[in-house]
Amino acid sequence: MTTATGYAPNRTLPLRVEIVRQFKRRRTLAMFGLLLALPWVLVIAFQIGPQSPGEEQSLRISDLATQSGLNFAAFALSVSASFLLVVAVALFCGDTVASEANWSSLRYLLAAPVPRDRLLRQKLIVALGFSAAAVICLPVMALLAGTLAFGWDDIQVPGTGEVIPALDVLPRFGIVIAYAMVSQLVVAALAFLISTMTDSPLGAVGGAVGLWIVCTILQAVEALGVLREFLPTFWNNAWLDALQPELDWSGMAKGASVSITYAAILIAIAFRRFRHKDVVS
Amino acid sequence: MKRVAALVVALALIGVTTWLVWPSAPEVRGQDQKITVVDGPADDQRVELDTTFFPPPDGGKAPVVLLAHGFGGSKQSMRDQAIRLAQEGYAVLTWSARGFGRSTGQIALNSPDYEVKDVKQLIDWLAERPEVQLDASGDPRVGIAGGSYGGAIALMTAAFDQRVDAIVPQITWSDLADALFPNAATTTQTTAQSTAQATTEAEAESGADSPAAPEAGAASGVFKRMWAGIFFGQGVSLDASSLLGPREAAGPLTPQQARCGRFLPEICDIYQDVAEDGRATQEAIALLRKSSPVTVADRIKAPTLLIQGQRDSLFPLSHADANAKAIAAAGTPVSLAWFDGGHDGGNGEADWLFEQSSAWFARYLKGEGSGAPPVSAFTVTRDGGRDPGTRQRIRLHPEAGSYPGLGGTDTTTVELAGPEQNIVNPPGGAPASISTVPGIGGLLGGQGNGGVSIDMPGQSAAFESRPLTAPLQLTGSPSITVRVTGEGEATLFAKLYDVAEGNQLPTLPAGLVAPVRVTIPEGAGSTEATIALPAVDHRFAVGHRLRLVVTTTDMGFATPAAPATYQVSLASPALTVPTVRTLAAAPTGVAWWVWAMPLASIVVAAVLLATGRTPARLRRRPVRASATEPASIPATLEPGVPNTTPASPPNGKPATPTATTPNGQSPDAASATGTAKDSPSDVAAVVNGSSAEAAPVTSVDTAVVASTDVPLEITGLTKAYRNGELAVDGLSFRVEKGQVLGLLGPNGAGKTTTMRMMMGLIHPDDGEIRIFGEPVTPGAPVLSRLGSFVEGPGFLPHLSGRDNIELYWAATGRPVADAHFDEALEIAGLGKALERAVRTYSQGMRQRLAIAQAMLGLPDLLVLDEPTNGLDPPQIREMREVLKRYARDGRTVIVSSHMLAEVEQTCSHVVVMQRGRLVSTGPVSQLLSSAAVADGHGPRLEDVFLDLIGDKA
Incomplete structure (x- = not known):
């Protein structure tokens, strides 16, 4: 008998368990509270802001926000996509392994034993799920x-x-949300990689x-020319194209391509490193 | 981390090396030459031209490009561009035209008798150069490019010299007379009699066939006095850059110089003549037409790329239109580009213009195979919103396969409305409306849309459309027919504004106006005129209105001094707006990397994962036995002892229940026996193992068995710290079933490191750990039989103790029934605190909870690191009993501790380590008996230990 009765590696750390473990955390709840x-x-x-005198027909996204619920949602996304959502995604994906290491619970999970690849996989799925949510x-x-309201x-x-x-x-809105998720994949992968290292x-x-x-700062350096297109942040606002009268996919396709590229490599590095890592925390 | 640092350094080295080794652009050296040419109507004037020849930098023969400077410039203005072009593999010649820079002679406005003859002789000179590629003897492969004055010489030379193979004239004129005396009106049927008077000899000669061409022509045109003044005057140059540098001409001016500068006297005289009253004379028109490409454009055989500025009130887009039509009529390939620039400023798009010119020359001078990108027949620069990164304006370059002319491919009719309005021409023509201030826009580098436009009250009539319901992209020259009522000749200016709602000022696209001069026939009282509004590319957004404004004055033009009153109304409300349907952003398609990059990255990721897999453990397996084959019977076998592990082969696998010295049944043994019943394998051990004599801890060297029954076997285990110091050095020992093993050693002896390796958390550098015969690797399934508590508890602080324990068990994926929560939690003894969040626990509570967690599922091997830390004496005592009882059930316990008295009482066997090495091993009793009785009382483990580690006082 080489294993304890009832032990099977592919039954360890079920998603349900990991979701409960993470969801009851204060910072998870606080982040969702903030987003909502x-x-x-x-x-x-x-x-309560001072109403602009008369019907000022400015066409900036912030001025259009009160036109309708849809305009407002687009505005809310545009102001939060560049930073708030980045922080939220980084929190869910960066915290997941590092906090276990910090609590010392990581070594007991690994000795349970939850195979290392499986531990990362389950944690990544749950972290991405929280990020998507x-x-x-x-x-x-x-x-x-x-x-x-409007x-x-x-x-x-x-x-x-x-x-x-x-x-x-409305379907365009689905595209916007889907693209926002894909474009945050880089942040998620990066945070996850760092999470396995610290x-x-x-x-x-x-x-x-x-x-x-x-990356955002580098992106402002115009001298980099076309190289900037390969910065993970460059296409962050490409979802605005989905709200144009003619749906333009090219920006979003490029953004998704860059995002998936970085994410795949970063996640692969995370798995590869973690397999060989000496867990000393 | 070291590897990461090394990688970073390596990448940096590669980067720097590439930077250094990367082929820099070849160095281009210019050769200054004075070339003497002979020109004049009679070919009798010698002029010395100041030139610089840039041979192709990589040697050999190459096509040559002549770069002509703009008005007021010199060959120096073209130097940077020439070097850049030479680096593309051309020979380049720049020169100061006659009358400019250090060249001698006088300005003849690109006359065929003067400047054109000069350039033909420059081409003769180039044909002799060894660096220049020839089409035939005396016929070099030559292109000409230049802006404004330089653009016109490109056109004129191409018309008069068939050796020219390609030209790229920029922001230049087609008809200089029309540029300086424009009239955008076409008077219609009611005034047919007035046209006879306006038709001039020059008009007939030019044969202008543009529908927008003013019927009245330059003779009735409105004098563009400010531009003309700048053009002919000495004060301001068209070339803004020449204002910045020191003026080349030195010394006081003679009266003749002050009057005419470096112009030919006859040109100077004519200008002074026309500038005085703002009326074009026949001589003036004849002279200006002589210098106008449109008159000779049908002779041009060289493929022509016309680049015209959208912000140009001197040579507006209609000039490129006229040139393009005239050249194309002769069957010569023509492309047009409307860029964001011109004499009034704008961005200038220097890089884009260079790319386009370079592509044009590559195609027509180097040949099709040069790999240059094709240049579309018609390209327009449009605002592309803002760059997502920098928020800077970006420009798009939509293209069309053919040039539709200023009438567009389609037209949209926009209804304008407004009553008949009275407007006056103020006496003296002042104050004047402002549209564009010539020479200023360029200096300010104005990026704004048209700058300031001001209409004086009382001088303007406005007609407005309803707000647009769809965006309108105007590309070309809109037209409208107005009725002007009054007397005599009316000089008017028509402009089309883009009016946004709200507080925004109306914008005048490109700051352009259409000057109109109509003659109201005697007695008729009124006339209708169709006005060709300025050609622009402009997008009117939804909700904006189009506003046509007709004014009597404009600062840039000469207007009559006499006061007059007119009534202006719309003859027809329909404003015809040309649009170009075929203009579409360059078909980018999906860039190849959009799909290639993610695919490549997924492949790279797969390779990273596949190569990073822990290689199948090819560790040296002990020769003596393997876990899979029946092992020989060990020396310690007690006959009759049944197998304790059901999985063992029936032929009698080693079963060595090596229990501790019975220390009396603890009163709460009930719980332990109760637990034992749940797992049948343990029941036997309890029944049979009680009598077992303490068996020695068999060192691996003497062992004969590595079977599934040996809870722990360590062989040659070695682990170095990152600094190379050995934390564990060749450690080997073996633990038998039923033992409570004390792992002793001073701080830093390697106890915890060994325990971490037992848990598969860190990788040994050498040697092997086997648990129940299975080698330990990260996540090895056999670890499920190991319970551990190493280096403190690890709980999720936000969950209660019970949640932690239950979720931990759930994470193992094993059935809840196997967990034995009750027994474990009884050991923890936390009571109601179990429901509190762990963050509220004391150190001792966490410690107990962690030990309980380690005992979940009653693992066959329990590893505890300093389990009594933080416990109070009663708890320590209880813990001792728990551990003894646990081992008595046939399981094995490994305890590391500093508290030697504690170990002495709890453990049956000890392993003493120091500096990573095994110092001693054996049953506690043996160890004690081997020690000499030093003083009165019996031997203590403490003495033995200190003796062993050589630290005895």
């Missing part, structure tokens, strides 16, 4: 809050002011966000 509250905070901000819940809540109306496109019927735009959860989150910020 933000649209309401924005609604209040728009309501974060990316979804913000615009959906914004849509709800916006519709309650009514259900057709969307007015920023920049050109064209109007797209609300029902046509014992400090905040180090993993901070490292991922820090590298993200560095």
Whole structure:
């Protein structure tokens, strides 16, 4: 008998168990609370802010936000995609292994034994699931809050002011959310990689966000020319193309390509490193 | 980390090396030459031209490109561009045209008698150069490029010299008379009689066939006085850069120089003549037409890329249009590009223009096979919004396969509305409306859309459309027919504004106006005129209005001084707006890397994972036995002892229940026996093992068996710290079933490292650990038979003790029934605290909970690191009993501790380590008896231990 009765490697650390382990954490709950509250905070901000005199027909996304629930959701996504969602995704993916190492519970899981590849796989699936939930819940809540506050109306496109019927735009909204998720894959993979290398959860989150910020800064260096297209942050706002009258895939295709490329390699490195790592925490 | 650092250093080295080794652009050296040419109507004037020849940098013969400078510039203005072009593999010649820079002679405005003859002789000179590729003897492969004044010489030379093979004229004129005396009006039927008077000899000669061509022509045109003044004057140059550098001409000016500068006197005289009253004379028109490409464009055989600025009130897009039509009519390939630039500023797009010119020359000078990107027949620079990264404006370059002309491929009609309005021409023409201030836009590098446009009240009539319901992309020259009522000749200016709602100022696209001069026939009282509004490329957004404004004044033009009043109304409300359907952003398709990169990365990821797999453990297996084959009967076998492991072969596998010295049944043994019943393998051990004499801990060297029954066997285990110091050095020992083994050693002896290796957390550098015969690797399934507590507890602080224990068990994936939660939690003894979050626990509580976690599922081998740390004496005592009882059930316990008295009481056997090495091993009793009785009382483990590690006081 080489194993304890009832032990099977592929039954270890079921997703359900990992979800419960992570979901009861304060920072998980706080992050979701923040994401769900933000649209309401924005609604209040728009309501109490000084109303612009008359119908100012500016076509900036922030000025159009109060036109309809859909416009508001687009606005909420545009203001949060560049940083808040990055932090949320980095938190869920960067914290997952590093915090176990920090609590010393990692070694007991590994000695249980949960095979290392399986441990990473299950944790990655759960972390990505939480990240996806974060990316979804913000615009959906914004849509709800916006519709309650500003009514259900057709969307007015920023920049050109064209109007797209609300029902046509709903599937586009699905594309926007899907693209937002794909584009955050880089952050997720990066945070996850750092998470397997450090014992400090905040180090993993901070490292991922820090590298993200560095990319954003590099992206502003126009001298880099076409090289900037390969920065993971460059196509972050490409989802705006999905809200144009003519759906333009090219930016999103490039963004998804860059994102998947980085994510696949970073995750592979994470698995490879973790297999051989001496767990000393 | 070291490897990462090494990788970074390696990458940095590669980067720096590549940077250094990367072929830098070849060095280009210019050769300054004075070339003497003979020109003039009678070929009798000698002029010395200041030139610089740039041979192709890589030697050999190459096509040659002549780069002509703009008005007010010199060969120096073209130097950077020439070097860049030479690096592309051309010979390049720059020169200062006659009357400019250090060249002698006077400015003749690109006259066929003067400048054109000069350039023909430069081509003759080039034909003699060894570096220049020839088509035939005396006929070099030659292209000409230049802007403004230099663009016109490219066109004129190509018309008069068939040796020219390709030209790229930029922001230049087709008809200089029309440029300086434009009239955008076409008077219609009601005023047919007035056209006779306006038709000039020059008009007939030019044969202009553009529908937008003013019927009235330059003779009735409105004098573009500010531009003309700059053009002919000495004060301001068209070339903004020449203002910055020191002026080349030195010394005080003679009266003649002050009057005419370096112009030919006859040109100077004519200019002074026309500038005085703002009316084109026949001589002036004849002279200007002589210098106008449109008159000779049908002779041009060299493929022509016309690049015209969208922000150019001097030579607007209609000039490129006229040139293109005239050249194409002769069957010569022509492409057009409308870029963001021109004499009024804009971005300039220097790099894009260079790319286009370079591609054009590559195609027509180097040949098709040069791999140059094709140049579309018609390209327009448009605003592409903002760069997602920098938020800077970016420009798109939509292309069309053919040039549709200023009328577009389609037209959209926009209804304008407005009553008849009275407008006055103020006496003296002041104050004047402002559209573009010539010479200023370029200097300010104005990026704004048209800058400031001001219409004076009372001087303008406005007609406005309703807000647009769909965006409107105007590309070309819109037209509208207006009715002007009044007397005599009316000078008017028409502009088309883009009016946004709200507080935004209306914008005048490109700052362009259409000057109009119509003659109201005697007695008729009014006339209708169709106005060709300025050609622009502009997008009117949804909700914006189009506003046509007709004014009587414009600062850039000469207007009559006499006061007058007119009534302006729309003859027809329809504004015809040309659009170009075929203009589409360059078909980018999906870049190859969009799909290739993720695929490649997935392959790389797969390779990373596949190569990173732990190689199948090819460790030296003990020769003596293997876990899979029946082992020989060990020396320690007690006959009659049944197998304790059901999986063992029936032929009597070694079963050596080596229990500790019975220390009396503990009162709470009930729980232990109760647990034993649950696992049948243990029942036997309890029944039969009680009598077992302490068996020696068999060192591996003497062992004969490595079977599935040996709970732990360590062979030659070695692990070095990162600094190379050995934490564990060749450690070998073996633990038998039923033993409580004490792992002793001073701090740093390698106890914890050994335990971590037992758990598969760290990899041994050498040697092997076997648990129940199975080698330990990370995540080896046999670890499921090991319970461990090493270096402190590890719990999720936000969960309660019970949740932690239950979730931990759930994470093992084993059935809940096997967990024996009750027994384990009884050992923890936490009571109600079990429901509290672990973060509220004391050190001792966590310790007990962790030991309980280690005992979950009653593992066959229990490894505890300092289990009594943080426990109070009663708890220590209880823990001791628990461990003894646990081992008595046939399981094995390994305990590391500092508390020697504790070990002495708890353990049956000890292993003493120091500096990673095994110092001693054996039953506690043997160890004690071997020690000499030093003083009165019996031997203590403490003394033995200190003796062993050589630290006895």
